[in-house]
Amino acid sequence: MNIGAIEAGGTKFVCGIGNEHGEIFEKISIPTRNPVETIKDVIAFFDGKEIDRMGIGSFGPIQVNRDQSDYGTILETPKTAWKYFPLLQTIKSYFPKDMPFEVDTDVNAAAFGELKWGAAKGLDSCVYFTVGTGIGAGAVIDGKIVHGLLHPEAGHMFVKRHPKDDFVGSCPYHGDCLEGLAAGTSMKERWGKAGVDIHNEEAWEMEAYYLAQTAINALLTYSPEKIIFGGGVLNHPGLIEKVREQFSKLLNGYIKKDEVIKNVENYIVLPGLGSEAGLKGSLALVL
């Protein structure tokens, strides 16, 4: 079976074709501009290629409830050109009427891909955080992607402030929510340079302190079997180890499960699918 996959991000749309084993045969990266230009390139990529179905993992907020008439429509977003853009309907219109489509958020798709073929393979639950320009979160519980009123937006949860941190926070909505304190943008504003150029030990201790709380709050709410951290900021060498260390310290033995206490290096991990988690997860949506 040939399966189309689109990872629709704010910076780029990655389109690919693969199969039910999560193998990707070919892919392309398209810079995100306005919907018309972007979708034109997306359609051009798929033009003339035989695909049987298609999964789409998109930036949010997006309607993920299949029972709603606006399923697959981008909701209210600061990306004004994309506000209320019917992403699914537009793409669907270029393909046979009965071709199966599935849409979810890019991070829910990544979580699902990791569960299917990556770091959480064989498990029933995992949470996936991407720490990049912003912070996104996806979750799978009992084998199913978490939806409800909307979809997880746990990048904006509140956490406690590091005692040495007096940065006001960069989130336009909340100031010092998690994203406002720990996303790439926040690090840049606090330390005056991009993540890759920050070599100050204190900065990374602080970052680990926030991501450790992220993992703890995820553990205490979702109770997942695996917590995965991806995104550009996790490229910093040693960060994931620091997160585990602070996680154990802050959690302080409260959840008495070997997975969490004795085996934290297998509990808090980097993505098994690396940068392809989003694309492969989008593909997995439609299996």
Place this chain on the structure above:
Amino acid sequence: MNIGAIEAGGTKFVCGIGNEHGEIFEKISIPTRNPVETIKDVIAFFDGKEIDRMGIGSFGPIQVNRDQSDYGTILETPKTAWKYFPLLQTIKSYFPKDMPFEVDTDVNAAAFGELKWGAAKGLDSCVYFTVGTGIGAGAVIDGKIVHGLLHPEAGHMFVKRHPKDDFVGSCPYHGDCLEGLAAGTSMKERWGKAGVDIHNEEAWEMEAYYLAQTAINALLTYSPEKIIFGGGVLNHPGLIEKVREQFSKLLNGYIKKDEVIKNVENYIVLPGLGSEAGLKGSLALVL
């Protein structure tokens, strides 16, 4: 059908008999002592009564995974007499071998009961927080109670500190986690008297600030259709209104759903089943 229900709490065990419509015919409250004395009274209550099945909602941590051999056993707990007590196996041994039993946490049961017959009736998801001596949390997503590695323990999540709060926090594990800052015990330590005697406006603003973040973090992780606050502390007149107010202020329009923005008084609510949420929820577990 006659259904037995046990709400096994740290202070009292409430036992009842009811039916599949959530009607309770009779119930009894038994003070919690050591397992032997307590279970003796529980069994005495059910003795000679015809019941077809039984649901148990227990204080945690407890094994809620049916596939594990220790299903229904209390895990490591500060209540030392109960540590590793096989609650389900012990109770089960007094009933016919093929009688169906189900066990979950008291708060997961309460959430499930509220979904079935209470404040979240007709919905697919809800989160239930009980703010009493401690803070407990239960969650239902997509009609199913949340389990994974264990069960939710969201009472201990981290939140940001109120700018005027310099209380160190009362949680023996975490100091200033949510429970350490906002449970009844914490209020008592911070203000020097029990919740019912605190009439200081600032105390209740602070409490609302923490419970509002609780609701926000729940919304951003689980994306539930309803958030329910129960427990003794919520008896304080006007508290739930203050929580809604601070919720809207702190969330600052980030989740653009009418349910949350325009209709918050129907989104953050008191239990529909009042103090019977736990017992009725325990009953509902086994339907």
